[in-house]
Amino acid sequence: MDLNKLKTFYVLASIRSYTGCADKMCLTQSAVSHAIKKFEEDLGFKLIEKKSRVFKLTSKGEFLFERCGKIFNEIDQTLDSLMKGKGILTTIQMGAPVEFGSSVLIKSMGIFFKRHPDINVDFILNPNLLGLLLMDELDIIVDCIPHIHEDLVCVPLFREEYAVIASSQYITEKKIHQIKDLQHCNLLSFDKDLVWWKNFINALPKKEEFSYHRITQISNVRGIIHAAQESLGVGFVPRYTILKELEKGLLVELFPQTEVLNDHINIYLKERNFDKKPFKELISHIKSIQLH
Numbered sequence: 001m002d003l004n005k006l007k008t009f010y011v012l013a014s015i016r017s018y019t020g021c022a023d024k025m026c027l028t029q030s031a032v033s034h035a036i037k038k039f040e041e042d043l044g045f046k047l048i049e050k051k052s053r054v055f056k057l058t059s060k061g062e063f064l065f066e067r068c069g070k071i072f073n074e075i076d077q078t079l080d081s082l083m084k085g086k087g088i089l090t091t092i093q094m095g096a097p098v099e100f101g102s103s104v105l106i107k108s109m110g111i112f113f114k115r116h117p118d119i120n121v122d123f124i125l126n127p128n129l130l131g132l133l134l135m136d137e138l139d140i141i142v143d144c145i146p147h148i149h150e151d152l153v154c155v156p157l158f159r160e161e162y163a164v165i166a167s168s169q170y171i172t173e174k175k176i177h178q179i180k181d182l183q184h185c186n187l188l189s190f191d192k193d194l195v196w197w198k199n200f201i202n203a204l205p206k207k208e209e210f211s212y213h214r215i216t217q218i219s220n221v222r223g224i225i226h227a228a229q230e231s232l233g234v235g236f237v238p239r240y241t242i243l244k245e246l247e248k249g250l251l252v253e254l255f256p257q258t259e260v261l262n263d264h265i266n267i268y269l270k271e272r273n274f275d276k277k278p279f280k281e282l283i284s285h286i287k288s289i290q291l292h
Helices: 003-015 018-025 029-043 059-085 098-108 110-115 130-134 168-174 179-184 195-201 221-229 239-248 277-287
Strands: 090-096 119-125 140-143 152-160 162-166 186-189 214-217 235-238 252-254 263-270
Touching (some): 003 018, 003 029, 003 059, 018 029, 090 098, 090 277, 098 110, 098 119, 098 140, 098 239, 110 119, 110 277, 119 277, 130 140, 140 277, 152 277, 162 168, 162 195, 162 221, 162 239, 168 252, 186 195, 186 221, 186 235, 195 235, 221 235, 221 239, 235 239, 263 277
Parallel strands (some): 090 140
Antiparallel strands (some): 140 263
């Protein structure tokens, strides 16, 4: 059996994309297709369903992929053990949303690196993480967007609370006392359709009046916070991002009695990595982080 073709099949089955596999293995897409076709001919049976519109393995392809995962996992662990003896770092590519990654994850990693000098973590801060994880561009991600995929393990992490914020000056200027007073205000949002505000809007009773004067789009949480501090409007952000501003009086939380809906922040990684010691150590550390 040609192990190069077996590896190509394994990467293709993991990523489920000929283009992604080609990029990952530094091959052309035609080279990947040719390798898989030749591998199937050598084996005498099909590994990939040709009639399906989406990438799908045959029953034998699924069986081989599952066994390959265990085999390549053993190889990776063996190589990791050998590299440890040489003092070589294990590097983990971790992805996270920009604000959470910069204000929470990175700030908390000092103690982890001291305890685990043999593990290095590279941070990729990006709002679109799932595709990078599935294509093995990332090894593990922390995300508030729910992801369901058969290749992934989900580890629950935090409940993400939100707050409506504005400066004291803006509140006084616009005479904001009730939710209906937002009709005179500028809302700061990631998007013009107020999808970013959905957890607040969907939590309002039907009798509650909700309207606004205009929307300013800002595609960054920190940008929304700064804009609110500068009295440009009313923002809606994760509570953990503005704890210091609230404490110092730079911002005021509006409508704290409103039970705003929460999101959940989870860790996601490929199932084959879940039992590896470096990942277990990293997950354990992330779970110990406090948001307050």
